[in-house]
Amino acid sequence: xxxxxxxxxxxxxxxxxxxxxxxxxxxxxxxxxxxxxxxxxxxxxxxxxxxxxxxxxxxxxxxxxxxxxxxxxxxxxxxxxxxxxxxxxxxxxxxxxxxxxxxxxxxxxxxxxxxxxxxxxxxxxxxxxxxxxxxxxxxxxxxxxxxxxxxxxxxxxxxxxxxxxxxxxxxxxxxxxxxxxxxxxxxxxxxxxxxxxxxxxxxxxxxxxxxxxxxxxxxxxxxxxxxxxxxxxxxxxxxxxxxxxxxxxxxxxxxxxxxxxxxxxxxxxxxxxxxxxxxxxxxxxxxxxxxxxxxxxxxxxxxxxxxxxxxxxxxxxxxxxxxxxxxxxxxxxxxxxxxxxxxxxxxxxxxxxxxxxxxxxxxxxxxxxxxxxxxxxxxxxxxxxxxxxxxxxxxxxxxxxxxxxxxxxxxxxxxxxxxxxxxxxxxxxxxxxxxxxxxxxxxxxxxxxxxxxxxxxxxxxxxxxxxxxxxxxxxxxxxxxxxxxxxxxxxxxxxxxxxxxxxxxxxxxxxxxxxxxxxxxxxxxxxxxxxxxxxxxxxxxxxxxxxxxxxxxxxxxxxxxxxxxxxxxxxxxxxxxxxxxxxxxxxxxxxxxxxxxxxxxxxxxxxxxxxxxxxxxxxxxxxxxxxxxxxxxxxxxxxxxxx
Amino acid sequence: xxxxxxxxxxxxxxxxxxxxxxxxxxxxxxxxxxxxxxxxxxxxxxxxxxxxxxxxxxxxxxxxxxxxxxxxxxxxxxxxxxxxxxxxxxxxxxxxxxxxxxxxxxxxxxxxxxxxxxxxxxxxxxxxxxxxxxxxxxxxxxxxxxxxxxxxxxxxxxxxxxxxxxxxxxxxxxxxxxxxxxxxxxxxxxxxxxxxxxxxxxxxxxxxxxxxxxxxxxxxxxxxxxxxxxxxxxxxxxxxxxxxxxxxxxxxxxxxxxxxxxxxxxxxxxxxxxxxxxxxxxxxxxxxxxxxxxxxxxxxxxxxxxxxxxxxxxxxxxxxx
Numbered sequence: 001x002x003x004x005x006x007x008x009x010x011x012x013x014x015x016x017x018x019x020x021x022x023x024x025x026x027x028x029x030x031x032x033x034x035x036x037x038x039x040x041x042x043x044x045x046x047x048x049x050x051x052x053x054x055x056x057x058x059x060x061x062x063x064x065x066x067x068x069x070x071x072x073x074x075x076x077x078x079x080x081x082x083x084x085x086x087x088x089x090x091x092x093x094x095x096x097x098x099x100x101x102x103x104x105x106x107x108x109x110x111x112x113x114x115x116x117x118x119x120x121x122x123x124x125x126x127x128x129x130x131x132x133x134x135x136x137x138x139x140x141x142x143x144x145x146x147x148x149x150x151x152x153x154x155x156x157x158x159x160x161x162x163x164x165x166x167x168x169x170x171x172x173x174x175x176x177x178x179x180x181x182x183x184x185x186x187x188x189x190x191x192x193x194x195x196x197x198x199x200x201x202x203x204x205x206x207x208x209x210x211x212x213x214x215x216x217x218x219x220x221x222x223x224x225x226x227x228x229x230x231x232x233x234x235x236x237x238x239x240x241x242x243x244x245x246x247x248x249x250x251x252x253x254x255x256x257x258x259x260x261x262x263x264x265x266x267x268x269x270x271x272x273x274x275x276x277x278x279x280x281x282x283x284x285x286x287x288x289x290x291x292x293x294x295x296x297x298x299x300x301x302x303x304x305x306x307x308x309x310x311x312x313x314x315x316x317x318x319x320x321x322x323x324x325x326x327x328x329x330x331x332x333x334x335x336x337x338x339x340x341x342x343x344x345x346x347x348x349x350x351x352x353x354x355x356x357x358x359x360x361x362x363x364x365x366x367x368x369x370x371x372x373x374x375x376x377x378x379x380x381x382x383x384x385x386x387x388x389x390x391x392x393x394x395x396x397x398x399x400x401x402x403x404x405x406x407x408x409x410x411x412x413x414x415x416x417x418x419x420x421x422x423x424x425x426x427x428x429x430x431x432x433x434x435x436x437x438x439x440x441x442x443x444x445x446x447x448x449x450x451x452x453x454x455x456x457x458x459x460x461x462x463x464x465x466x467x468x469x470x471x472x473x474x475x476x477x478x479x480x481x482x483x484x485x486x487x488x489x490x491x492x493x494x495x496x497x498x499x500x501x502x503x504x505x506x507x508x509x510x511x512x513x514x515x516x517x518x519x520x521x522x523x524x525x526x527x528x529x530x531x532x533x534x535x536x537x538x539x540x541x542x543x544x545x546x547x548x549x550x551x552x553x554x555x556x557x558x559x560x561x562x563x564x565x566x567x568x569x570x571x572x573x574x575x576x577x578x579x580x581x582x583x584x585x586x587x588x589x590x591x592x593x594x595x596x597x598x599x600x601x602x603x604x605x606x607x608x609x610x611x612x613x614x615x616x617x618x619x620x621x622x623x624x625x626x627x628x629x630x631x632x633x634x635x636x637x638x639x640x641x642x643x
Numbered sequence: 644x645x646x647x648x649x650x651x652x653x654x655x656x657x658x659x660x661x662x663x664x665x666x667x668x669x670x671x672x673x674x675x676x677x678x679x680x681x682x683x684x685x686x687x688x689x690x691x692x693x694x695x696x697x698x699x700x701x702x703x704x705x706x707x708x709x710x711x712x713x714x715x716x717x718x719x720x721x722x723x724x725x726x727x728x729x730x731x732x733x734x735x736x737x738x739x740x741x742x743x744x745x746x747x748x749x750x751x752x753x754x755x756x757x758x759x760x761x762x763x764x765x766x767x768x769x770x771x772x773x774x775x776x777x778x779x780x781x782x783x784x785x786x787x788x789x790x791x792x793x794x795x796x797x798x799x800x801x802x803x804x805x806x807x808x809x810x811x812x813x814x815x816x817x818x819x820x821x822x823x824x825x826x827x828x829x830x831x832x833x834x835x836x837x838x839x840x841x842x843x844x845x846x847x848x849x850x851x852x853x854x855x856x857x858x859x860x861x862x863x864x865x866x867x868x869x870x871x872x873x874x875x876x877x878x879x880x881x882x883x884x885x886x887x888x889x890x891x892x893x894x895x896x897x898x899x900x901x902x903x904x905x906x907x908x909x910x911x912x913x914x915x916x917x918x919x920x921x922x923x924x925x926x927x928x929x930x931x932x933x934x935x936x937x938x939x940x941x942x943x944x945x946x947x948x949x950x951x952x953x954x955x956x957x958x959x960x961x962x963x964x
Contacts, residue, residue: 064807069720069917070720070721071720143688144688145687145688145691146687220714220717220724222692225688226692229688229689230722233722236722238722252811254721254722254723255721255723255727255728256810256811257803257810257811257909258807258810258811260811284807286803286807286810288802288803288907289802289904289905289907289913291904291905292801292802292905292906292907295790295791295801295802296800296801296802299794299800299801301800301801301807477669477672477673478662478664478668478669478672479662481672482664
């Protein structure tokens with residue numbers, strides 16, 4: 001990571017030499033001429049970030065998108081993806097808002113800001129903004145009752161924070177902290193800075209109590225901390241007054257059914273032709289019910305849409321492509337398995353408890369799933385079959401991880417079950433448990449999509465051939481999780497591991513018992529999460545080993561070491577089949593206005609790493625109006641009234 | 644009235660708190676299922692701020708106390724006071740509902756009167772058939788079909804009450820026109836079922852009256868048929884409609900929730916549904932209490948109106964005293 005920083009510094013100085021004149025953005029020309037806005041070279045940092053783009057665009061235009069609810073304003077921060085450090089499309093970490101970053105021993109991080117970088121309201125973005133968060137927000141017991149975020153507490157120990165000068169800050173730990181940088185680059189990032197000049201007016205330490213009390217009253221909040229928290233919504237992005245570093249900033253005050261985002265005049269990135277990014281002047285989120293969004297998209301009401309579209313909308317969207325002037329691209333989704341079965345290792349039923357812990361039993365269940373049939377019947381054969389593990393696009397991929405115990409082999413599965421001691425069957429050919437009950441497995445799910453029931457239907461048929469009866473039980477999300485956590489659920493079906501695109505530098509926490517959310521071992525995960533206060537310690541040797549390997553990964557510094565530990569983890573994961581994968585890499589339809597450029601043809605549609613469109617940097621997307629006169633030109637004429 | 648409202652608020656509060664968990668646990672589960680990590684620190688902060696760690700009765704007293712002062716609480720999903728969230732949508736709901744009621748009356752009255760006076764004629768049969776069709780068609784299906792047709796043939800944007808570019812703009816003529824262009828679908832869809840049942844009721848009531856002796860007498864005395872019809876039997880047949888006002892008021896506020904969800908209308912119906920699903924308890928609770936309040940008021944108003952319009956009711960009440 002040290003090299004990353006250096007490489008970028010070199011690139012920047014080189015480009016600094018051959019610098020042409022910066023071009024003013026057309027929409028700001030009037031404001032600049034009137035003196036309402038400084039000139040473009042005064043707005044940009046001294047060393048702006050230079051975007052590598054496929055094509056150089058022309059500024060202007062309006063991007064319409066559809067969202068499912070008012071909470072979705074946060075998607076602008078996700079898509080905008082301005083992060084201190086961020087992933088490139090090839091998933092390497094690069095400084096983004098930062099000019100560079102120096103890392104020593106994986107434990108001392110020195111962050112260098114861009115000289116002259118400004119917030120969207122024109123105030124300077126400096127080390128004071130980092131200090132404000134670290135000292136006045138994160139360490140204030142009223143604002144942050146639970147203290148520093150976990151990714152800043154390796155082994156429970158906080159960093160030493162130093163302000164070196166106006167543009168340099170340093171965080172140093174006594175141990176390596178590999179979680180720090182990935183968390184800064186996450187889709188929902190760790191924000192270690194705040195617009196201090198704005199938020200100080202709500203902070204007890206900087207404002208007189210009487211003045212603050214009046215403000216609290218006016219805004220209908222409980223106390224100053226609630227007020228500060230209400231205003232400080234960098235991720236949620238629902239406060240139009242909050243200064244930001246993102247490419248587009250919110251202009252509409254909620255509540256509303258239409259949110260307008262305007263370009264940030266102080267944005268830090270430029271293209272190679274010296275245009276300040278983003279190209280697109282305005283982004284508009286129209287709120288509609290999520291179920292009507294595919295229909296609206298098909299009617300041409302969105303210029304860039306993937307959220308709330310599913311693979312089964314593809315044919316419908318494709319049919320209206322011509323009529324409404326858009327293209328449908330197909331990207332790969334990132335989870336390790338579209339749907340995976342999770343035998344609950346913490347199930348309370350004694351007999352089942354013993355069975356799911358038996359490796360041969362889990363192998364048999366996995367062998368008796370016809371993944372090819374699922375792929376053909378539900379995903380038109382376009383998905384990747386196999387276990388719930390990293391995807392072929394990941395540098396950690398090994399075909400064996402995906403194919404282990406994933407072949408459809410009923411006779412082998414039957415042989416394994418006989419070995420386990422389940423040879424006795426009833427009149428219908430259903431195997432009997434040692435206590436005489438028939439082997440009936442109830443697979444619970446959150447009842448969110450019909451896709452789960454469809455897949456279960458197919459699995460039910462093939463499991464019937466190994467003498468196991470499967471019943472699907474849809475319930476409701478909260479209830480479903482509660483039942484899994486308490487051990488009432490024997491088996492559940494849900495999305496596979498989140499990050500199928502993992503690299504060695506990303507955390508393998510999903511593969512080890514580290515969180516209660518893990519449906520295969522909620523109690524072991526809870527034990528880790530609560531540091532032993534609740535839950536149960538893992539008592540299966542392989543799970544203990546996974547946990548230890550995760551600990552080793554946390555303590556490791558070099559990339560080779562991280563990769564070695566990852567492979568150890570993935571190997572155990574493949575052998576043990578803690579979760580039973582079906583198919584992965586299901587295609588995600590991406591609807592793109594036919595005139596919108598720089599949206600990649602192929603891509604990964606993933607939450608983290610990826611931030612959906614984020615790593616492809618939508619600030620570089622632009623509208624090409626060259627071929628035909630714009631039909632939507634009349635729309636631009638109506639003046640936008642920010643409220 | 645006041646004991647009724649207290650009882651209603653108790654029932655509402657209990658039912659909202661019956662499902663396990665609260666807004667925050669639902670929210671966390673939702674985020675985690677989409678792979679997004681919730682900011683637990685912030686959620687913990689909100690939980691203590693809003694007294695979720697207190698016993699239920701304390702929460703109830705706190706909530707009702709707020710209601711009495713006109714403070715409807717705080718919506719967690721919107722991160723805003725409930726008053727502000729609801730306020731914006733009420734206008735649209737009123738527009739949709741009043742247009743619908745108007746549509747229903749305008750269509751149902753002439754048809755109802757006509758088919759009662761021309762009982763068993765072929766026109767009566769045709770109109771009755773239409774009425775039954777309207778009653779039997781699921782409104783969400785009709786909504787989807789009309790949406791599709793309107794989009795393909797008239798180029799009207801799908802869902803919503805106006806073209807997206809007019810949302811948040813000040814009122815203007817093009818905005819009003821766009822509203823009108825979008826309004827007819829929900830009005831027809833929501834109105835169809837209501838129209839049909841109203842035709843049937845009006846027809847039945849009127850038929851009862853037309854058989855009565857005073858009508859025969861009046862007719863024998865040579866009263867003009869129109870004057871006769873409007874002065875006596877129609878007035879009698881109207882009573883059920885007036886007593887309906889009670890249930891009409893809450894209907895106007897809540898809108899037709901299912902249709903509004905399908906058509907993604909910016910009315911209060913979908914918002915209430917969402918609030919209930921995500922256990923946004925102050926939003927849902929205050930809203931339901933508000934509706935209950937309107938029902939109580941509505942029943943009261945319709946009772947008064949009936950007493951004024953129908954001397955029989957007035958006189959009977961007097962006799963009992």
